[in-house]
Amino acid sequence: MATKAALVNGEERPVKRQGPNSPMKYFGGVVGMWNEFTRFLIDVRAEMRKVVTPSRKEVESTTTVVIIAVFLFGLFFFVVDRIFDFGLHTLLSKLGGLQQ
Numbered sequence: 001m002a003t004k005a006a007l008v009n010g011e012e013r014p015v016k017r018q019g020p021n022s023p024m025k026y027f028g029g030v031v032g033m034w035n036e037f038t039r040f041l042i043d044v045r046a047e048m049r050k051v052v053t054p055s056r057k058e059v060e061s062t063t064t065v066v067i068i069a070v071f072l073f074g075l076f077f078f079v080v081d082r083i084f085d086f087g088l089h090t091l092l093s094k095l096g097g098l099q100q
Contacts, residue, residue, distance in 0.1 A: 054062075092098045 089098070
């Protein structure tokens with residue numbers, strides 16, 4: 001801490017700077033990274049405790065919904081593709097673009 005006289009005069013103590021080859025320059029970053037990593041693992045463990053495995057009945061019902069949705073979307077895109085195919089074929093034949 002600075003003395004009252006130093007504070008009144010606006011003087012501060014110089015900050016002690018570490019040299020270019022200071023061990024804290026290298027190990028301080030490693031320790032900080034290790035602390036971040038351990039905190040990450042603690043957070044992962046806490047989140048994993050919140051995970052609930054679905055029951056067999058839930059898995060079967062969601063799988064059924066997905067399979068039905070896939071077939072419905074497949075049917076929808078098949079119909080839309082046939083409509084566009086018919087429309088494009090009709091348009092090109094009227095314009096003389098199709099050779100038969």
